Every structure is written in structure tokens, then in C-alpha cells.
Amino acid sequence: MFWEEKMERKGLLLLTAVLMLTACKKEEKPQGKAIARVDDIYLLEEDLKVLxxxxxxxxxxxxxxxxxxxIRNTLLYLGAREEGLDQDPLLKRKLLWSERMLLAQEYLKRKSAGLTVTDEEIDDFLKDREELFKQGISIVIVFFSDSNRAPYIRKLLRRRGRRYRYAMEELRNQSDINVTELDSVNLGYLFLEFRSIPEVLKxxxxxxxxxxxxxxxSADGExxxxxxxxxxxLVPQKSEVRSYIRQVLYERKRAALEDSLVEALRKKFKVEKISGGS
Known part of the structure; x- marks a missing residue:
């Protein structure tokens, strides 16, 4: 959890730097408490709260x-502005798309603000799956597109000892075969995370x-x-398992909400894929 939190912080800081640049403009009298300044551009305390x-x-x-x-990115921005890059038509289009994507994400964020996962939903999810979280496994997953390759792949996977190691090298050298190894994975987490593995195979x-x-x-054309x-x-921490399930169920609800919003908006606005565009 500590590592995930540090990565989330770093990602947030990077996102913040990007978003700040999209909002760079001359502001002689900032409306709020300034905490940093580069020439005519200010970073306000309120900016941190928003993000x-x-x-x-x-x-x-x-x-x-x-x-x-x-400060570093704003200096680079001012250098770009000094050379007239802020008037570049292509960059203007990129900024427009950045603004649209930001608004789209904020729209989804606000629409999903009321989503929750109850303890009862977690209990219901665990009814037939609780034992899964008490098992750890190590597996090799092989994805391929040509079903005729199946006998060859299964033959190599059945090998043991040194012959098995050579077989794995042979499989990895095949351009049409993708080999993934998962070492010491909680079986319950695997059930939740790996959508590319068919449920029947799980x-x-x-x-x-x-x-x-x-x-x-077969799975998604492969x-x-x-x-x-x-x-x-395994002897998992019950609180960690429940917290993980809560997050996964929340993300599923959020994805379902996004799909329903898109479908509703598709009926409201005209959507067309125009062929022949360069």
C-alpha cells in the first residue's frame, strides 16, 4: 500500500504540472494567495486544493x-511562448483536446461521486469466493492467435526440468506467442484482476x-x-482483502456508469465516423 500511495503521489504531481501549463496566462493581480511566481504567471494556494x-x-x-x-515547466512554457509556439495551429488543437479530455474526466468524476460499495455487497461477493483468497499459485499463461498451435504449445508446457526451461525459451522466441509468468499470486486477486483470462479457465x-x-x-479473439x-x-489479512474487493467493485460500478452515460449521450448527440479522412 505504501508503494502504491507513493506512485499515486508522483502521478498526481506529474498531472498537476501538466494541468498547470494548460492554464498558464498573464495574471497581474492574482485572485488568491500566491505561493510561487514565474514572471507574469502565478501558482495559487487554491490551485493545490482544486487538484x-x-x-x-x-x-x-x-x-x-x-x-x-x-517552476521548471513554467520557465519552459515561457520560452515556448517567447518563440511563438503558443500560436502554432497544431499546438492549439492539442491544447483544445487536452481541455476536452479534462472536462470529460471531471464530468465523469462528478457523475460518479455518489457511487459506493456496501459491506453487504462485499459479503455477497465473498459468498462463493472466500476460499480463493486463501490460495496462492504460480502459473504460466500462454496467449496465441492460431488455434492450430495449441497441440505444439501444450506439448512444450508438459515438459519438466531442464527440458521445460528450454521449452519456455522456445515459446518466448515465437513472435505469434505471448508468454506471461505469474509468481506467487493470490488466487482471489487473480480472479478479480485478469480479465484477459476466461472465467471458465479461472x-x-x-x-x-x-x-x-x-x-x-478462447478469449477476446485469442x-x-x-x-x-x-x-x-495463504493466510490473507481480512481487512486488506475486503478493501481490495471494495476498490474493484467500485471500479466496475464506475465503468458501468461510464458506459451508461456514453450510451445516453450517444442518443442525444449526433455521432458519425466519417470515412476518407486523412
Whole structure:
């Protein structure tokens, strides 16, 4: 969780720097408390509040990094403006698209502000899945597009010892085959995260034995074969599991809301894919 939070902070700081640049303009009398200035451009205390992620506060380190990044990027912006890049038609279009994307994300954010996941929903989700979070597995997943390759792939995956290592090298050298290895993964998390693995194949993982190779399954225009390398018991933290499930269920609700909003707006506005454009 600590690592994820640090990455979220860094991502937020980068996003902040980008957003600040899109708002750069001359402001002789800033309307608020200025905390940094580069020539005729100010960074206000209110800017930090606008960009604040709920539940994530600025540390002194974050604040210092933000100011340094803002100053560096604003100086570069002024250099670009001095050379007339702010009048470049292509850059104006890019800024317009940035503004539209920002508004679209804010629209979705506000529409989803009331979404919640209740404890009852988490309990219901865990009814038939709680045991999954008490199992750890290591697996090899092979994706490929030609179903005729399945016998060849399954034959290589069945090899053992040194011959298996050579088989994996052979598979990785095939341009039409994608090999992914997952080491010591919580089976419950795998069920939630890996949408590219068919649900029926995930169910098979419950009962597969060490060294067993699955049959071939289709998924999104591709084919999938899995080999179970290891299976072992886990004692997960209940609070962490519930927190993780809450986040996943929330993201699913948010995605469903986005789909419904898009469908409703599609009926309201004229949508057309125009062929022949360069």
C-alpha cells in the first residue's frame, strides 16, 4: 500500500504540472494567495486544493517537488511562448483536446461521486469466493492467435526440468506467442484482476494440480493455455482483502456508469465516423 500511495503521489504531481501549463496566462493581480511566481504567471494556494485527491494530503516533500516542477515547466512554457509556439495551429488543437479530455474526466468524476460499495455487497461477493483468497499459485499463461498451435504449445508446457526451461525459451522466441509468468499470486486477486483470462479457465484453476496443463480456451479473439506451476495455502489479512474487493467493485460500478452515460449521450448527440479522412 505504501508503494502504491507513493506512485499515486508522483502521478498526481506529474498531472498537476501538466494541468498547470494548460492554464498558464498573464495574471497581474492574482485572485488568491500566491505561493510561487514565474514572471507574469502565478501558482495559487487554491490551485493545490482544486487538484487535491480526496484523502491524500500534500506532504512538505510533495509540496516542494510540486513547486520545483511547476517552476521548471513554467520557465519552459515561457520560452515556448517567447518563440511563438503558443500560436502554432497544431499546438492549439492539442491544447483544445487536452481541455476536452479534462472536462470529460471531471464530468465523469462528478457523475460518479455518489457511487459506493456496501459491506453487504462485499459479503455477497465473498459468498462463493472466500476460499480463493486463501490460495496462492504460480502459473504460466500462454496467449496465441492460431488455434492450430495449441497441440505444439501444450506439448512444450508438459515438459519438466531442464527440458521445460528450454521449452519456455522456445515459446518466448515465437513472435505469434505471448508468454506471461505469474509468481506467487493470490488466487482471489487473480480472479478479480485478469480479465484477459476466461472465467471458465479461472474456475479450472481452483482444481488444477501442480504441473497440470489446461485445455485451450478462447478469449477476446485469442486462445489461452495455462500451466499450474505451484499451489500453496495463504493466510490473507481480512481487512486488506475486503478493501481490495471494495476498490474493484467500485471500479466496475464506475465503468458501468461510464458506459451508461456514453450510451445516453450517444442518443442525444449526433455521432458519425466519417470515412476518407486523412
Amino acid at each position: 487535491q485527491v480526496p484523502g491524500l494530503s500534500w506532504s512538505e516533500e510533495d509540496r516542494s517537488l510540486l513547486l520545483d516542477n511547476w 474456475e479450472k484453476l481452483r482444481w488444477m494440480r501442480k504441473g497440470q496443463v489446461s485445455k485451450v480456451f 486462445y489461452v493455455i495455462i500451466k499450474l506451476l505451484e499451489k500453496f495455502p
